[in-house]
Amino acid sequence: MFLADPTLRLIAATTNDVLPEQLWRYDTGTEDAVGDLARILHKTALAYNASCAELDKPHPRPSSGLRAAGTGEAMSAVLATVDRHAACERHNVIAGGLLDLYQAWRRHRPINDGDERHLLLRPRDPGYGVATLQRTSHNVWMVTADPEAADAFEVPYPNRMVGVLYESPWEWWLPVACTDAAHLAAASGPVYRLPVRDDFVTACRSLLRWWALRHSAAWQSRTPDQLTPTELDQLAA
Structure with missing residues (x-):
């Protein structure tokens, strides 16, 4: 934790x-x-x-x-x-x-302004765990979830990569769910592009919500493009 x-x-x-x-x-x-x-x-x-x-x-x-x-x-x-x-x-x-x-x-010491950042997945509620963002290139951040986050969101990936965020200069974030950076580089394996989000906290939650759905009976082998509007909204919940 x-x-x-x-x-x-x-x-x-x-x-x-x-x-x-x-x-x-x-x-x-x-x-x-x-x-x-x-x-x-x-x-x-x-x-x-x-x-x-x-x-x-x-x-x-x-x-x-x-x-x-x-x-x-x-x-x-x-x-x-x-x-x-x-x-x-x-x-x-x-x-x-x-x-x-x-x-x-x-006031004398800035934090969370470097190439590694830590954030609560629910603002001011540590019970939902912490996501760690590590910058891998100019606008790409790798996301991992701590055990408390994995448990809260029912995701079987504690302390593991759950995806990446692409940061846009227009202040939106594109979450892409994957558990291995090699899958991104090779454009193979389980890689899922999720809807764009307005902030990185919501984008991180989308990654975890997707994996929770992906490992549930409701998944039914669908891609994010095949989800219902309600399910897409729930990814950001």
């Missing part, structure tokens, strides 16, 4: 930024304002992840010494509830501080 780190998952869900790792750590060694910010952000990320781990524990936490000897089960339950409420409040405070620090650091 691409966003296994709770900090990165929170950032993606809140800002739509998908980071492959905690990139601010590379700034923690610099002796300037950005370095100071990165060091505070790093410590806050550690605190946030620790808080997530604490809240995920199946058993109530100790009540920080508040539980007296001989306390009955009812009082123990009350104290456990108080503990949980306090932990949740602390967690929310840490999360808010983390996001503020990230936004401040982000």
Whole structure:
């Protein structure tokens, strides 16, 4: 899963930024304002992840010494509830501080502007997984889906190529579904040209929706040109 780190998952869900790792750590060694910010952000990320781990524990936490000897089960339950409420409040405070620090650091560091980009397949919803785009030529991007995306879209290709996107200077994207770049080069094998999309996120979803259809009983050996208008619309859903 691409966003296994709770900090990165929170950032993606809140800002739509998908980071492959905690990139601010590379700034923690610099002796300037950005370095100071990165060091505070790093410590806050550690605190946030620790808080997530604490809240995920199946058993109530100790009540920080508040539980007296001989306390009955009812009082123990009350104290456990108080503990949980306090932990949740602390967690929310840490999360808010983390996001503020990230936004401040982000103003100094561009992301997703190179030859490799990561995006949520549903904006601000990490539950649908991440697509990675790698530029292979001036206007061609290879698309792979992480395991969470493959599971969410019911596609049997985790961490594998699901197609390419052709970027147009007129700001539209042509998705072509394939699982092997050699098939594109040789113009052979399973290669499917899908409808043009207005943005690359929708184009990526079209690739995954196509493969989900391709591996379902509804496919019936059809090409994209043979789909019904409703099915074509569903590719972008």
